[in-house]
Amino acid sequence: MFSTPKDLACFVRGLLNNELLSSTDMAKWLKPASFTSSSKSQAVGMPWTVLRPTSLGLDSGQRPVDIYTMPGRQGYYNAYAAIFPEYQLGYTVNVAGVGDNPALRALLDHLVRYSVPHFDTVGREQVAENYAGRYGSGESAIELVVDDGPGLKVKSWTTGGKAVSDAWVEFFGSAALNAVDADVRIYPIGADNRWRVAFRGISDMNSTGIFEDACYTWFSHGAWLYAGLSVDEMVISLGENGTATMVSVPGLRQNLARS
DSSP states (O other): OOOOHHHHHHHHHHHHTTSSSOHHHHHHHHSOSEEOSOTTOOEEOSSOEEEOOOOSOOTTOSOOOOEEEEEEEETTEEEEEEEEGGGTEEEEEEEESTTHHHHHHHHHHHHHHHHHHHHHHHHHHHHHHHTOEEEEETTEEEEEEOOSSSSEEEEEEEETTEEHHHHHIIIIIHHHHOOSEEEEEEEEOSSTTEEEEEEEEEOSOOOOGGGTTOOHHHHTTTOOEETTEESSEEEEEEOTTSOEEEEEEGGGTEEEEBO
């Protein structure tokens, strides 16, 4: 079996646009089947090789970027298809000739290092324009901003005049993490404009041992319930132009219109 450069480009574009697979089936296909012994948590899928570089110089800080790659070879012809789900971005690289495999890897490396930081910056600018702002008023409100960290930072969040971060520190952070404050951020988690709220306790207690690199907020997702509904999940409603108009927090019964 062989493919032309045009065939590969159409294939990758069809995957990104969910023309060949639904978003659900695509997510299942991208799911890793096993992990390698690499310290950078590289993974192997069916048929993907998942790379997770952390040194791309992103505005959002040093963090892993998942790159789903699929190499192929026939004689002196080599190709690479690469998909970046986070940015809805894909590449195909094709080379031919003796010693083409090193050239193929070098080309893909240059594409990633010079283009991904640009798309990361553009994405953050779009998020700042469409999502950042204040929602609600008075005693129940939330303010979202874009800073140098990942996701959207929750600059302030109150319900009934009380700071939600203070409540989290009291209920979860003080005993488990010796936290005195919390850095609160939200991240998109899939369809229907659902966002995950992540609370990170700010503490002078360093994590050690097997939990040195662990993310406590992932372990505690869904633990904060109010009247049976999750407090650490939000739904952001969008207008026709793609701009956020309302933030809803089912757990707190909040429907906060953009100010």
